Amino acid sequence: MANEHSEKNHSVGYGTYVLIWLVLVGLTVTTVSISGINLGNIALAVALLIAAVKSAFVINIFMHIKFEEKIFKVFIAIALMTLLSVFVLTAFDVFFR
Amino acid sequence: MSDTVIKNHTENLHEEHVHRDDTGAKMGMWLFLFTELLLFGGLFLLYMAYRLQYYHEFHIAARELNVGIGTFNTIILLTSSMTMALSIAAMQRSRKGLSLFLLASTKILALGFLVNKYFEWSAKFEHGFFPGSDVLIDKPRGEYLFYGMYYAMTGLHALHVIAGMTILVFMFVFITRNSITPTNYVKLENSGLYWHLVDLIWIFLFPLFYLMR
Numbered sequence: 115m116a117n118e119h120s121e122k123n124h125s126v127g128y129g130t131y132v133l134i135w136l137v138l139v140g141l142t143v144t145t146v147s148i149s150g151i152n153l154g155n156i157a158l159a160v161a162l163l164i165a166a167v168k169s170a171f172v173i174n175i176f177m178h179i180k181f182e183e184k185i186f187k188v189f190i191a192i193a194l195m196t197l198l199s200v201f202v203l204t205a206f207d208v209f210f211r
Numbered sequence: 212m213s214d215t216v217i218k219n220h221t222e223n224l225h226e227e228h229v230h231r232d233d234t235g236a237k238m239g240m241w242l243f244l245f246t247e248l249l250l251f252g253g254l255f256l257l258y259m260a261y262r263l264q265y266y267h268e269f270h271i272a273a274r275e276l277n278v279g280i281g282t283f284n285t286i287i288l289l290t291s292s293m294t295m296a297l298s299i300a301a302m303q304r305s306r307k308g309l310s311l312f313l314l315a316s317t318k319i320l321a322l323g324f325l326v327n328k329y330f331e332w333s334a335k336f337e338h339g340f341f342p343g344s345d346v347l348i349d350k351p352r353g354e355y356l357f358y359g360m361y362y363a364m365t366g367l368h369a370l371h372v373i374a375g376m377t378i379l380v381f382m383f384v385f386i387t388r389n390s391i392t393p394t395n396y397v398k399l400e401n402s403g404l405y406w407h408l409v410d411l412i413w414i415f416l417f418p419l420f421y422l423m424r
Binding site for chain 2: 125126127128131132134135138139142143145146149150157158161162164165168169172173175176177178182183185186189190193197200201204205208209
């Protein structure tokens with residue numbers, strides 16, 4: 115019951131969602147503009163960094179995780195870390211083959 | 212008379228004691244989303260391996276993709292994510308009409324995404340760029356694989372958009388039938404989570420396929 119109550123207090127306002135949408139569109143325009151410049155090897159890293167920042171906004175605000183109980187954050191962190199380690203290990207394997 | 216009163220009273224009591232665990236429901240949804248993460252994660256992993264192996268061919272192949280349509284579709288999906296979140300916010304504030312309007316907007320935007328996808332793919336097909344086509348088979352192996360990944364991943368994503376739209380149609384009906392109410396809207400929240408996941412996947416698909424120049 116206490117939880118349900120605190121969740122209600124954390125209902126995000128319309129303005130916040132619109133603001134986050136503006137930020138997300140801004141980041142999209144940025145990533146498209148940057149892709150026109152020849153950044154060489156760091157181009158992929160920059161594109162993925164911007165995608166990660168966009169994802170953080172979507173997960174925290176649109177998906178409400180910022181206001182959710184801590185266990186949700188722990189679960190998501192474990193899932194993403196697992197995925198990341200699989201990617202890093204596979205990248206090493208392919209790269210140094 | 213007093214019997215009816217007692218009966219009504221017990222019915223009310225019964226209503227109040229219906230077990231509901233919104234946090235548990237959301238947790239279940241997130242566990243499902245993790246399985247989706249595995250599904251797409253595997254494809255992203257394969258994409259990475261091929262990209263490392265066929266670096267230049269991937270770059271050449273990616274130049275054929277239409278950045279304009281890709282950008283437009285990204286903005287459409289981001290906007291639909293916003294209207295989805297706003298629809299839940301409206302429901303929390305007991306504004307049923309607004310909630311329905313925003314939910315309908317989300318579906319229309321999703322449909323717009325698919326229509327764009329249809330035109331984009333049709334144009335590619337006309338130029339002979341489809342899995343197994345003569346044009347692609349004659350190309351170097353890396354370019355062929357790029358298009359294989361492109362169609363598999365954006366195709367699977369498009370299926371998720373269709374699934375998400377279907378779920379949202381159900382939510383629309385649930386709201387009109389008062390099965391989703393301002394005090395009980397976890398179904399709407401969970402559908403929203405699914406919809407945002409579809410958006411999240413596209414956030415990564417877009418730069419990896421369209422912005423490699």
